[in-house]
Amino acid sequence: MTTVLVTGYGGFLGSAICRQLLAGGYHVRGIARSAYPELAAKGVDCIEASIEDADAVGHAVQGADAIIHTAAKAGVWGPYDSYYRVNTEATTGLLEAACAADVRAFVHTSSPSVTFAGEHQSGVDETVGYPDRWLCAYPQTKALAEQAVFDRLNDRLFGCALRPHLIWGPGDPHLFPRVVKRTLAGRLRRVGGGQNLIDTVHVESAASAHLAALERLLDADRAVSGQAFFLTDGEPVECWQWISEILQTAGVPVPNKSISFRAAYAVGAALETAYRAMGRQAEPPMTRFVAAQLALDHYFSIRKAQQLLGYSPQIDRNNALAECGSELRRIAKSG
Numbered sequence: 001m002t003t004v005l006v007t008g009y010g011g012f013l014g015s016a017i018c019r020q021l022l023a024g025g026y027h028v029r030g031i032a033r034s035a036y037p038e039l040a041a042k043g044v045d046c047i048e049a050s051i052e053d054a055d056a057v058g059h060a061v062q063g064a065d066a067i068i069h070t071a072a073k074a075g076v077w078g079p080y081d082s083y084y085r086v087n088t089e090a091t092t093g094l095l096e097a098a099c100a101a102d103v104r105a106f107v108h109t110s111s112p113s114v115t116f117a118g119e120h121q122s123g124v125d126e127t128v129g130y131p132d133r134w135l136c137a138y139p140q141t142k143a144l145a146e147q148a149v150f151d152r153l154n155d156r157l158f159g160c161a162l163r164p165h166l167i168w169g170p171g172d173p174h175l176f177p178r179v180v181k182r183t184l185a186g187r188l189r190r191v192g193g194g195q196n197l198i199d200t201v202h203v204e205s206a207a208s209a210h211l212a213a214l215e216r217l218l219d220a221d222r223a224v225s226g227q228a229f230f231l232t233d234g235e236p237v238e239c240w241q242w243i244s245e246i247l248q249t250a251g252v253p254v255p256n257k258s259i260s261f262r263a264a265y266a267v268g269a270a271l272e273t274a275y276r277a278m279g280r281q282a283e284p285p286m287t288r289f290v291a292a293q294l295a296l297d298h299y300f301s302i303r304k305a306q307q308l309l310g311y312s313p314q315i316d317r318n319n320a321l322a323e324c325g326s327e328l329r330r331i332a333k334s335g
Contacts, residue, residue, distance in 0.1 A: 003027040004214065005064040005103075007051050007094065008071030009044060010036035012173055013109065013164070016207035017068055018044050024211060031060045032071065051090040054097070061097045066105035066218060068210055069094060072142065074174070076290055077275075077283040080137040087141035088148065095152045105217035106159035107210055108149045112199075112230055112300055113139035114163070118265075118292040122197070125301040126228050135289035150226055158217040158225040162209055165232050165300065169203035170324055179243055180250050180331045187285050190258040192295035194240025199232035199299040202315040206231055212309040221308075229305040234313045236299035249321055250328035261295035 004021055008014040009030025021028045022043055030039065031047040040046045049056030051071045061067065073086040091108070098106055115121070116139060117131030134140040146161045153159050168175050182188040209231050216224045244254045259267075268291045271284035305311035 001025070001027045002065045002218065003029060003063055005029045005031065005060055005067045006044075007031050007067070007069045009046075010034060010039060011070060012171060013167055013203060013206055013210075014068075014070040015039060015171075016169075016203045017070065017210050018042075020204075020207050020211055029060065029064060031056065051094060052085060054093055057090075057094055057097050058100075061094075061101040061103060064098075064101065064103055066107070066214055067094065067098055067103055068107045068109070068214060070109040072109070072145075073138070075138055075283070076136045076287050078137065078281070080141075083137035083141040084144075087138070088144040091145040092148045095148060095157075099152065099157055103157060104220075105214055106149060106153075106157060107213045107217065108146065108159060108161045109210070110146050110161040110163045110228065111139065111142050112163045112165045112298065114143035114146060116292070116298065118288065118296070120196075120297040121299065122297040123299060123301055126230060126304055135292060136287065146228065153226055158220055158222075160213050160217065160224050160226065161228040162206075162213060162305075163228060163230045163300075164201045164206040164209070165230065165298070166198065166200040167203050167206050168200055169320065170327060172203070172324070172327075176246060176250075176324070176328055177331050179246050180252055180328065181335070183247055183252055183255060184332065184335055186255075188243075188255050189264070190240050190255070190294075191264045191291055192258075192261040194238065194258070196239045196295060197236040197297050197299045198239045198242065198293075199230075199236050200242065200317075201232045202313065202317075202320055205233065205311075205313040205315055209305060209309060209311050212311060216309065224308050227304070227308065229309060229311075230300035230302055231305060231311065232300055232302050232313070233315060233317060234302060235317075236297075237317070239294060245321060246328065249325050250332040252332050261291060264291035264295065267291075 268286040268288040
């Protein structure tokens with residue numbers, strides 16, 4: 001039986017990947033900082049440790065045929081070093097351990113934000129390069145992690161980077177709570193006209209793409225190894241329309257206040273400077289990255305994933321969002 005190590009296995013995406021791996025007959029081992037007894041009960045061999053712990057990682061990779069690396073420090077605010085340690089250094093250490101243990105396949109979960117420089121991205125494909133400047137530490141350190149993956153591939157280790165965009169679905173601990181709670185706190189504004197197009201990807205579609213990539217890498221597919229792939233639902237949506245649909249499903253009034261992109265960006269820059277000067281750890285109400293993501297196009301071509309991975313998102317966004325209704329209402333009720 002093929003053994004797959006999933007880092008961050010208890011997270012939103014990681015747990016979906018584990019469930020699909022188990023359904024596919026794989027032996028699944030997971031490493032994460034917390035315990036996840038519900039996944040252990042399903043058959044995941046669980047290791048409670050940080051991926052920054054070299055000894056624990058070295059133990060976890062032993063006997064593994066493949067690694068799906070979803071663990072990361074996400075967010076738009078915080079000290080650069082904290083992102084670098086988890087996203088870049090820990091990925092490098094995991095790769096070194098993988099090579100020492102003769103792991104055959106490495107699927108790295110990246111992000112489309114590794115290509116984002118605060119300008120419109122309208123249907124771009126994987127030929128777009130890394131930017132010359134970064135608006136926050138997360139995309140910069142994830143780009144460095146991508147490069148580390150590509151640098152360490154060889155005839156014994158095959159790997160690729162997947163870039164899912166705005167993952168959502170049942171159990172979403174990120175996008176849904178952030179939108180609802182910021183609205184309830186009076187901190188959400190429409191930035192710009194709201195007609196900018198953005199991509200999303202349902203968690204089950206993102207997980208299925210990881211399994212597709214895994215299978216091809218285990219087969220030593222050289223067309224896939226060394227490549228990056230954007231993952232989306234296949235059809236962009238207007239940013240404010242999508243936010244409004246989430247809030248309406250949650251039973252929360254849609255805010256009617258707006259701010260121009262230029263003003264929001266300037267406010268974000270000023271708040272970032274002030275928060276750093278004061279040493280504040282909390283995320284500012286606005287940042288340059290958030291302003292740009294709310295106001296600008298960021299949608300991507302998935303043709304490469306369709307052609308090389310056989311990726312085919314089948315989720316009906318309206319029906320899938322309606323199925324999250326009770327969960328969204330619970331988030332709204334909890335405030």
